Amino acid sequence: MNAMTRRTVIATATVSMALSLAACGQASGDDDSGDKGSSTKIGLLLPENKTSRYEALDRPQFEKAVKGACLACEVVYNNAVSDVVKQKQQFDQLVAGGVRVIALDPVDATKAAGWVKDAKAKGVKVVAYDRAIEGADAYVSHDNNRVGELQGEALLAALGPKADDADIVMINGDEKDPNAGLFKSGAHNALDGKVGKIAYEASGQWDPKIAGEKMSAAISSVGKDRIAAVYSANDGMAGGIVTALENAGIKGIPVGGQDAEIAGIQRIVAGTQTFTIYKSPLELAPKAAEVAVDLLMDLPLRARTETNGVPSHLLDPVVVDKTNIQSTVIEEGIYTAADICTPELAAKCTKLGLK
Structure with missing residues (x-):
């Protein structure tokens, strides 16, 4: 038909x-x-x-x-x-x-x-x-195990040759959510054996505040100078994580997310978040x-x-970073450049060719 x-x-x-x-x-x-x-x-x-x-x-x-x-x-x-x-x-x-x-x-x-x-x-x-x-009767979703794999792979790509000796923090989703388990499993498939170690892992319960608190605990446990990258299961929690990192004076380390929320895209433009996963x-x-x-x-x-x-x-999910914001969330009409590019981000948006 x-x-x-x-x-x-x-x-x-x-x-x-x-x-x-x-x-x-x-x-x-x-x-x-x-x-x-x-x-x-x-x-x-x-x-x-x-x-x-x-x-x-x-x-x-x-x-x-x-x-x-x-x-x-x-x-x-x-x-x-x-x-x-x-x-x-x-x-x-x-x-x-x-x-x-x-x-x-x-x-x-x-x-x-x-x-x-x-x-x-x-x-x-x-x-x-x-x-x-x-x-x-039916199930409609993205391939959530693949979401986790893409998150892990993107984190590895961001670390480059530093991955072998990297201490990674993982802030996972709510354990009551079956998708959170798939994201976590997929990320471990990509990361285990390819990074120094997962130095701290906890659930952020899909809550930015809780995720920020877990990140602060990780900083105290692992040490601010040892943390090389942070896996965040979604963009909302990544916001709390980035705030905790900034409060601790930690800058420039890869932080991943998911959902292509506008705040996550804006952090990618600003350089405080490295990537997100776009599930259209x-x-x-x-x-x-x-x-x-x-x-x-x-x-x-x-x-x-x-x-x-x-x-x-x-x-199929897609990794979004600075290189493809224009060709994904903007060209698909999810956001306009005006939505993303606040006055504070205008110069960086121009450099990235967002329009």
Whole structure:
């Protein structure tokens, strides 16, 4: 089925569904929790707002893609602000409200597996968004083990011949997040045996403040003159780490991140962060939206692979450093040069050719 035919099938099915529901008096109502029988609503539940990409990129791209594929569909959105109890309440409200498909990026994937099992018993389908959930109907993410490998490889490249004798600090993500384990595993695959040693390793729990505190502890434990580079699992934590390094008078060492947050890109321009990993929301959110609409319309899933038996689309991540900011996040329209290039960064932006 080609793209045009697929859109026609979806549009026809959606209009037919909407008319049928309206005739039964079931398609009205604007309650964000969804209405009983309101089967043109798709839920989107994101895990937290400390990482800016969720509100700035994932949500609007998902909503735009759903509307592009299904004119009669409505996205019912909530953010759990890192609270698993709140997310469970949000999930239950969608199920009780008659939403038939939920795209869920869980605060705690282990606990979410139980929610998914109960929801499926009630006929509700779940797309695991960015984080794998046991028993989900589909899983859409980037290749997260590869993310970690790219982070490790980029750190090695930044260290160059110094890597053999380098003491590395690793600040990993939240241990409740299965992706954090994949990032960590991938990074170790790239780093182990190729650096002097991992001198300090801890979880920053996806929190910039906690990551900064862990970095300060690492400086005290390892010694400011011994730390050669820092692996940060994401850009948010890299911000806290860079602040801790600056407060300790440590400058010029490689610091990595992930998510291509604008603050991370700005630190790359400024020279306080070395690289980030770009996981394009122009790929992730639209693919998840496409899968959600397919599930809603009972269309076949075009999965590339499987993850623990779940049909999966795993997208390719990209390393972003000073050399390719223009060709990635700017040319894809995620940010403009004006967004990135504050007056303080203007001269460095010009030198990098950002426009």
